[in-house]
Amino acid sequence: MAQVTMLEAIRQAMFEEMERDPAVVAVGEDIGVYGGAFKVTEGLLAKFGPERVMDAPIAETGIVGAACGMSFLGLRPVVEMQFIDFIACCFNQVTNFVAKSHYLWGAPVPMVIRGPSGGGVHGGPFHSANPEMYFVHTPGLKVVYPSTAYDAKGLLKSAIRDNNPVLFFEHKYLYRRIKEELPAEDYTVPIGKAIVRREGSDLTILTYAALTHTVLEAADELAKEGIEAEVVDLRTLLPLDRETILTSVKKTNRLLVVHEDTRTGGIAGEIAAIVCEEAFDDLDAPIARVTALDTPVPYSPPLEERFLPQRSDVVAAARKLAKY
């Protein structure tokens, strides 16, 4: 079995879901003839035709609105944001219309909005963002952010089959940098379930997306010093898997949260609140976090490297926490 990249895994999920269910359609800018800015949807048009693979004008509100309309008919549109940063252009449509439909008037919106996110590829302030927390703060949405090819495929399939609007973040740094063998048969990964990537007893490091790999490298480095870190990949940010988080914290009694999103209002704050509410007596040290800076994502490589959490930052924070 050949190894596939995360990008290829996402494409496979799209192909297989569209083959499985004719209600699945794709809408987005340049996704048809061109195959998408990152070529995630390459080949979809040739296979499924222009009725199901719709090249859209540069109108994010129009795209998401139209996809929402299609979903009211029982279709399952998968919308591509060329870069997830542009989801800001349709913020109202997503947070006020799509997210609230089921709660207010019982209209489920089975749609997926997916797109490349995250930094590390020198995309600059408008092509590197991690805007997940705007949507984690929006009841009615589900927010998924995978870190492996296996999870990306399985979670995208789950997202397409979900009856709710799911925002699917694809870290573009991982698109072609990670590879793994995928099962030949159909599989899904459940939304709302975190996973323990590495067992450890001295502290828990919660993270997601590209930083999962950074944190795993940091954990190896820590192991050489005798610090065994347990690494938990959240995979889904909304709904959060409280159970896995709390189980791990109760086991290691120390918690470090690492994310690529900016610090203030990042998921680390919410997790810290949950742990304080539910497992305060189990903590042996204050909850620590390693996050991006509270700035826009800068463009120049040295600036971006400073902006993003690095392995050394994680190691230093973990070391400090373990010794507390």
Add this chain to the structure above:
Amino acid sequence: MNEVLIEGRNGVTAVGAEVPSNARAEGLTKDQQLNLYYFMKLNREVEAAMERLFKQNKIVGGLYASLGQEAISVGTASALSPGDWVAPMIRNIGALLTRGVPPRDIFTQHMARYTSPTKGKDGTSHFGDLKGRHIVSPISMLGDLIPVMAGVGIGARYLGQKIVTMTWIGDGGSSTGAFHEGLMFAAMHHAPMVLIVENNQWAYSTPVNRQTGVRDLADRAQGYGIEGVIVDGNDIREVYRVTKAAVDRARSGGGPVLIEAKTMRMRGHAQHDSADYVPKEMLAYWKERDPLPRYEKYLTESGLWDARKKAEIDARIERLVREDREFAENSPFPPPGLAEEGVYCDGCHTIEAEWKRDKGQLALAGGYPAVHQVQDYGEIRIKVAASAPAVTPAVAAAVTARAEDLELSEEMMAAVPNGKVPTAEETALRVPFGRGPKDKAFRDEQAAKTYSRGGSGKTYHQNKPSQPPSKLPPKVFTKPFTKPFTKPFNKPVHQQQGASFQKGPNQKPGNAPRKNFVKHPAGKPGRT
């Protein structure tokens, strides 16, 4: 666009789409014509009842009236078939009623009762009916329904359903970005959508001429390459006729149509607004054109009813409004626990598309060429009316002026009066090569860069100039800032003399801040 003049019935001239010849002949039966009256009158009576409820403080939130605009809601919605989809806005209670929504739903919604369609989760006419009447609920952000209804139309076509979608927007809402994106999306996809722009002259307190540069909002249709029609919104027969033509056109694949219905908001933006900013004469002008008496007059003059029939219909309406109002008033408020329910669909709805075409056909689909068919090469075409016998000096001057704006070459300008269009070769731009990905020097330069991620200790090459980058001497602050604050800070109120604040129970002198975290000796969970 085939522009024809449509003779208006009441002094309003509509310019726009060519209405199919059978549209004029499109006759309504006597009962259908009486139905138009029934729903218009019901619309008005429901709102009159709600106004009374509002004054009795029984409406929980705001109340938005469509007084004077009933002909639009009822006339447009009447032109649809039962399978069609609608997305009414806040002043389209008439459209809801016409689609079969009972007045009780509207009363209970406004009164926030458990028996309302949203069970009290939203108010006003913010509710829908996905499966039954195909009604999409509005939200308060204007214009959002337009892309949604474009999508319903596009999706329905894919499923093989021959439906039309209709939504409404006001003159105010037509300023939003969603209006533009939605209409553009619908136009590009040739969606079977009819958009009713209710120009009621006021967006809250702002008149149309303070909102936009166009006088007639129907003109906007041209910018999207779709048909735009103007209709007297206070003449229900005209509204119906024009809408029916648009609906038929959309259903037969003719693409979206924008209908601007001219009307007047006869009340304030909402009940709280006395609308003193509206000139009295303007209200008087439109009062004379009240759609209800106008239609009543027509029914009488045409012999479609008599006083007895009218009384019979009115009594039916009065009874229905009374019963449904009483139902709403006697309905309970929702249980508080409901607030926590229904954020997500956890299998409570079965989602299944209604296919009207062979799905097997789709499974066989394949081998689509992944290329775009371009219409032309984008050459500049000077639009000169085909019917014009010759280019008049005035037109030629205008064309020349336009050509100057575009900085056309002399040859192209010379070609203009003859209507000759330059070929693609003549107008092709030359794109200089270099510094692109194919430039070897550029590639080498890129390859030499060793940027990496991961905090691996690699350092970035920093230019260290041999001399300071700036010739300005470095700033040195030699003199310490010693100016003292002359004005003492005021003590907080509770520390001032004579203050009678008591310390709270947690501010006892002995209650020192405790150390939050104490390391457990054995590393076990727990805090000492």
